[in-house]
Amino acid sequence: MLKEHLDPRKPSGTGYTSKVRVRDKYHIVGFISSGTYGRVYKALGKNGQKGEFAIKKFKPDKEGEIIQYTGLSQSAIREMALCSELDHANVVQLEEIILEDKAIFMVFEYTEHDLLQIIHHHTQPHRHAIPAPMVRSILFQLLNGLLYLHTSWVLHRDLKPANILVTSSGAIRIGDLGLARLFYKPLNSLFSGDKVVVTIWYRAPELLMGSRHYTPAVDLWAVGCIFAELLSLRPIFKGEEAKMDSKKTVPFQRNQMMKIIEIMGLPTKDIWPGIVSMPEYSQLQSLAMSRAPGHFPRSSNLEGWYQSCLKNGGYATSSGAGTPGADGYDLLSRLLEYDPTKRITAQEALEHPYFKNGGPISANCFEGFEGKYPHRRVTQDDNDIRSGSLPGTKRSGLPDDSLMGRASKRLKE
Amino acid sequence: MAANYWASTQRRHWLFTKERLADIRESFRERDKAAHSQFPLPDQRLLNIYFSQQLIKLGKRMSTRQQALATAQVYIKRFYTKNEIRHTNPYLVVTTAFYLACKMEECPQHIRFVVAEARNFWPEFIAPDVSKLGECEFALISEMNSQLIVHHPYRTLSELQPELSLTSDEVALAWSVINDHYLTDLPLLYPPHVIAVMAIIVAVVFKPSQTSFHGTAAPLAGAMRDGGMNILAALGDKNGAGPPPRIQKLVGWLAESEVDIRAVIECTQELVSLYEIWENYSEKHCKELLGRMVKSKNLDK
Ligand SMILES: Nc1ncnc2c1ncn2[C@@H]1O[C@H](COP(=O)(O)OP(=O)(O)OP(=O)(O)O)[C@@H](O)[C@H]1O
Ligand SMILES: [Mg+2]
Numbered sequence: 001m002l003k004e005h006l007d008p009r010k011p012s013g014t015g016y017t018s019k020v021r022v023r024d025k026y027h028i029v030g031f032i033s034s035g036t037y038g039r040v041y042k043a044l045g046k047n048g049q050k051g052e053f054a055i056k057k058f059k060p061d062k063e064g065e066i067i068q069y070t071g072l073s074q075s076a077i078r079e080m081a082l083c084s085e086l087d088h089a090n091v092v093q094l095e096e097i098i099l100e101d102k103a104i105f106m107v108f109e110y111t112e113h114d115l116l117q118i119i120h121h122h123t124q125p126h127r128h129a130i131p132a133p134m135v136r137s138i139l140f141q142l143l144n145g146l147l148y149l150h151t152s153w154v155l156h157r158d159l160k161p162a163n164i165l166v167t168s169s170g171a172i173r174i175g176d177l178g179l180a181r182l183f184y185k186p187l188n189s190l191f192s193g194d195k196v197v198v199t200i201w202y203r204a205p206e207l208l209m210g211s212r213h214y215t216p217a218v219d220l221w222a223v224g225c226i227f228a229e230l231l232s233l234r235p236i237f238k239g240e241e242a243k244m245d246s247k248k249t250v251p252f253q254r255n256q257m258m259k260i261i262e263i264m265g266l267p268t269k270d271i272w273p274g275i276v277s278m279p280e281y282s283q284l285q286s287l288a289m290s291r292a293p294g295h296f297p298r299s300s301n302l303e304g305w306y307q308s309c310l311k312n313g314g315y316a317t318s319s320g321a322g323t324p325g326a327d328g329y330d331l332l333s334r335l336l337e338y339d340p341t342k343r344i345t346a347q348e349a350l351e352h353p354y355f356k357n358g359g360p361i362s363a364n365c366f367e368g369f370e371g372k373y374p375h376r377r378v379t380q381d382d383n384d385i386r387s388g389s390l391p392g393t394k395r396s397g398l399p400d401d402s403l404m405g406r407a408s409k410r411l412k413e
Numbered sequence: 414m415a416a417n418y419w420a421s422t423q424r425r426h427w428l429f430t431k432e433r434l435a436d437i438r439e440s441f442r443e444r445d446k447a448a449h450s451q452f453p454l455p456d457q458r459l460l461n462i463y464f465s466q467q468l469i470k471l472g473k474r475m476s477t478r479q480q481a482l483a484t485a486q487v488y489i490k491r492f493y494t495k496n497e498i499r500h501t502n503p504y505l506v507v508t509t510a511f512y513l514a515c516k517m518e519e520c521p522q523h524i525r526f527v528v529a530e531a532r533n534f535w536p537e538f539i540a541p542d543v544s545k546l547g548e549c550e551f552a553l554i555s556e557m558n559s560q561l562i563v564h565h566p567y568r569t570l571s572e573l574q575p576e577l578s579l580t581s582d583e584v585a586l587a588w589s590v591i592n593d594h595y596l597t598d599l600p601l602l603y604p605p606h607v608i609a610v611m612a613i614i615v616a617v618v619f620k621p622s623q624t625s626f627h628g629t630a631a632p633l634a635g636a637m638r639d640g641g642m643n644i645l646a647a648l649g650d651k652n653g654a655g656p657p658p659r660i661q662k663l664v665g666w667l668a669e670s671e672v673d674i675r676a677v678i679e680c681t682q683e684l685v686s687l688y689e690i691w692e693n694y695s696e697k698h699c700k701e702l703l704g705r706m707v708k709s710k711n712l713d714k
Contacts, residue, residue, distance in 0.1 A: 014501050014509075014712075016551040069547025071524035072554075074516045080554070081517060081561035085422055097559045099551045152417045181519070184568065 018100035025098075026053060026107070030378035037075060037178060038103075042110060042378045052110035053095060057103055067102050076104055079177045082154060083108075089363075090145025092165055092175040111175070112168040113373055115161035115226065121373050122233050129313030132323050135230045137365035138164075140355055141172035142223060147346035149174065150216045153184045157214065159222035160202045161229060170364030183214065200241045200256050201225065205267065206340045208253045208260075210279030217340035220349070224335025231324065232309045236263065252283040264336060265300045272339040302333055320358075327354035418604065422560035427491060429601045434494070441497040448499040452706040455699055458690055460498075461596040463699035464489060464507050470534055471511050475522050479592070484563045485514035486595040488553060494601070495556040502712040503703055504531070504538035509549040517561050537704075538713050566591045569609035577613065577666060586616035590684065597683050603676055610672050611680040617663050 026043040033040045038058040045051050058076045083094040083106065095107040115138070122130050142164060149156055156174065163176040204221035207214075228236035239256030261267075266288055269276050275284075288296060306329045307317065315323040331354040334344035344352070355361060362368075418424060429437075442449050454460060468482050488510040508531040515522045524543045531539045539545075554561070570587055573579070579587070590612035594600065599608060667674065707713050 014505050014545075014549040014552050016548045016555065018555070069544040069551065071512070071543065071547050072516075072550060074521050077513070077516045077561065080559040084559045085417075085562050087420070099555050102547075102551075182562070 016099070018098065020096075020098050020100070022055065022098050022100055022105050025049065026055065028055070030380055032376060032378055037073065042376070043107070054108045054110045056106040056108065058106075059103065069102055072104065075178045078179075078181055080104065080106065082177045082180050082182075086149070086152060086154070086177075088145060088148040090141045090172050090174060091148060092173040092177075108175075109167075109173075111165035111173055112376055113166040114175075114376075115164040115166065115230070117376070118166060118373060119161055119229060119233055127233055127312075129233070129315060130230055131369055132315055133321055133362070133367070134365050134369055135227075135324060136328075136354070136358070137170070137362050137367070138166075138172055138230060139223070139227055140350070140361045141363070141365065142174065142226070143346050143349050145172065145174040146219055146223065147350060149180070150219070150346050153182050154180050155183050155214055155216060156180050156219050156222075158199065159219055159226065160199045161226060164226065166365065170362070170366035172365065183216070200239055200253060201235045201237055203253070203256065204340065205257070205260060205338055206274075206278070208257050209275065209281065209284065210250075210252070211340075215340055216345065217343045220335055220343050220346065221340075223346075223349075224332060227328075227332055227335060228309075231306075231313060231315075231328075233313075236305075252280045254283070254287055257284065257287065261296050263301055263305050264338065265297045267338045274339065274341065300333070302336065303329060306332065324354065325358075327352070327357055330354070418564045418606070421562065421564060422558075423562070423564050424604065426558070426560060427601065428604070429494070431598075431602060434598060434601060437494055445497060445499065448497070448710075452499055452702070452710075454498065454702050454706070456690060456693075457598070458596055458687055459694050460503075460699060460703075461486070462691065462694050463696060463703075464503070465596060466696065467504070467507050467534070468511055471508065471527070471530055474530060475515070475526070476520075477511075477515060477522075478518060478520050480565060480567060481511075481514045481518035481520055483565055483567070483592070483595055484518055485510040487563045487600050488514060488557065488561075490598070490601055491557050492553055499706060499710070500712070502538060502707050504535045504707070505545065505549050505713070506553070508539060509546050509553055512546060513550055513553055513561070517563075538707055540713070564605045566594070566605040566609035566612060569606045570612065573609065573613060577617075577663060579613065579617070583613070583616045586619070587612040590615050593687065594680070594684065597687050599680055599683055602683075603680055607673060607676045608680060610667070610670075611677045611684070614663065614667075614677065615681065615684065618660060 025046055027046050028041050028043050030042050031039065032042055032054060038056060041055045041057065043053045043055050045053065058072070080097055083092070084097070087093075092111070093109040095109060098105040098107065118130070122128055146156070146159075154177075156177065156179070158176060158179040159174070163174070165173040165175040167173065202222040202225045204218040207218060225236055237256065237259040239253065239259040242251040242253055242255065244250060267275055267284070275281060278284075310317055310323060316325075317323065319325040319327075331344070331349060331352045334352070335349065337343040455463075465482070465486060468485055471477075472482055485507075489506060492506060492510070508527060512522065512524060512527045515527075524546060528539060528541065528543050528546055532541065567588065570584065570591065574584055587609070591608060594608055594612070667677075
């Protein structure tokens with residue numbers, strides 16, 4: 001029963017030798033991506049263990065030439081703990097975690113695609129819209145995974161196309177829980193600590209306005225942005241991030257706010273009563289004042305944006321399976337609701353007419369789709385999982401926005 | 414109670430029966446009889462009192478939340494279901510559990526600061542090199558299979574406060590009963606909501622003027638044994654003369670709820686025996702025995 005205690009390699013209880021070795025269990029076939037926290041590799045199971053895996057290695061800090069134990073980052077700890085706890089068809093599946101050679105290896109099921117790659121594919125060689133039923137299935141699965149996270153008291157806080165994984169059989173898996181956290185933790189927790197969250201293009205207006213109180217609504221804003229991007233193949237609010245100054249105070253994200261206002265109109269206290277007490281309210285007022293009257297739309301222009309998006313994408317403007325139609329617009333406008341207290345919840349969104357009307361939704365988002373997406377790019381330039389401890393700056397595959405977002409993420413740890 | 418406790422790793426992997434815990438401990442003893450006779454240690458609960466006092470010291474200057482201390486205590490318990498204490502440096506385990514729990518409970522502390530603080534208190538047991546703590550963190554996480562999220566009874570307590578219209582005194586007392594239960598094996602034996610209900614019953618039934626049991630354990634233990642058990646025994650007997658209305662309300666709620674009354678009674682008994690054994694606690698004694706063990710086995714190296 002207690003055989004594990006007899007491991008002869010194990011020194012005293014507090015010393016550490018891994019009982020399991022990554023290379024004994026997995027064959028590393030190549031390198032996928034390198035982010036702020038480490039690298040992701042593609043691997044195959046060994047010794048009869050079937051399947052493909054993605055192994056995320058958290059790099060150990062280096063002190064001089066020797067790698068030392070320096071304590072794990074809070075982000076790694078959160079991701080490890082949350083992934084061990086969660087279990088849902090629309091959340092990335094963790095196989096195991098191996099602690100070896102002073103590094104952490106999180107072994108996930110391998111997913112062939114992600115939304116960033118899928119969106120990118122639809123812009124090549126020329127723009128061709130993602131079929132409406134596929135958008136609907138993606139969004140439904142995404143919201144379904146998000147509902148599970150929220151009912152498990154988990155805020156994701158970094159939803160963006162690169163973090164939404166898609167399996168070869170068309171299942172959506174929410175990935176990258178590196179910024180996720182539990183929100184029932186009482187008292188100060190959601191106010192203090194990390195200041196900047198969510199890649200700027202997907203960042204909810206209340207966060208831009210300086211709120212430090214995260215609620216599940218921040219994730220639903222991001223879902224709205226992703227919905228819009230699936231339809232238009234471009235980030236809907238593509239702002240430029242204002243960098244943190246030397247005093248590490250978080251600047252007002254003026255440009256990002258402007259991008260939102262250009263489409264959504266100026267937020268007023270009528271539509272968003274809480275806005276007057278937001279820390280950056282005066283910044284918003286001076287932003288509004290700095291432009292000629294009428295420069296910013298008074299009211300939302302989202303419907304106009306949506307209609308021209310349908311037109312450009314060749315979606316039918318009326319209704320039917322070939323278009324997200326009027327229901328799609330209504331859902332989008334409820335996701336991109338300024339006031340976080342009025343914004344639609346994951347539960348409500350799943351019951352929206354966009355999903356209720358228009359027939360069954362496939363659990364395979366590729367169902368009925370003729371085209372083929374390319375496989376995830378796996379390179380050979382670094383597939384030594386043991387030595388690759390320095391973070392690469394280069395990302396294989398597609399250009400990505402995530403490095404930009406993570407740069408500020410690093411600062412807050 | 415949290416909807417997700419039922420699916421949690423805590424429920425699936427970290428709930429033991431009393432027998433299983435006893436088996437584990439017996440197997441440790443079997444495997445290293447020499448160490449056990451050479452290095453006798455105080456009763457596990459007395460050691461736990463000692464550990465928790467060390468944690469409180471560590472947390473003092475770092476404005477740590479109670480919940481982080483509670484999580485650290487659970488980590489220590491889980492770790493010692495996988496490792497014989499006599500093969501470890503408990504001071505390092507306590508410090509590491511604290512460091513890890515602070516990160517998990519969203520009040521992170523820098524590793525250098527934690528090590529410096531620990532060296533203030535136990536310079537002879539904690540090396541200045543932070544990598545020791547980093548390594549122990551790996552051991553802790555690995556033994557716990559990265560299952561680091563701990564559900565605590567505090568949350569159930571605050572959820573039940575309005576429902577049972579508990580006074581702030583009652584809540585404070587229940588809170589301190591919950592603090593005390595970390596000194597026993599209870600966190601490994603029962604789900605958090607059972608503990609919370611037990612704490613509420615103890616608080617409502619005894620309503621003592623003191624806000625904490627510490628130091629006054631013996632009279633309380635007596636009172637709980639004599640009075641509390643009777644009341645608990647009367648829970649099933651709804652037609653009897655019955656206790657005062659305040660308590661009747663609680664009894665009524667309990668009957669409605671699906672809480673396992675037997676489990677609640679067992680928890681109360683564990684607590685009573687904790688307060689009894691507390692009488693024998695001596696910090697000096699724990700310190701001496703642990704110190705001798707760590708030093709003569711070179712566990713601090
Ligand atoms: N399970 C998986 N299967 C295949 N590829 C994956 C998997 N998980 C992650 N990836 C790829 O690796 C990239 C980075 O993973 P992830 O977002 O988890 O790490 P990160 O260090 O937080 O990265 P970033 O800083 O870029 O967000 C993803 O965008 C995706 O391309
Ligand atoms: Mg990512």
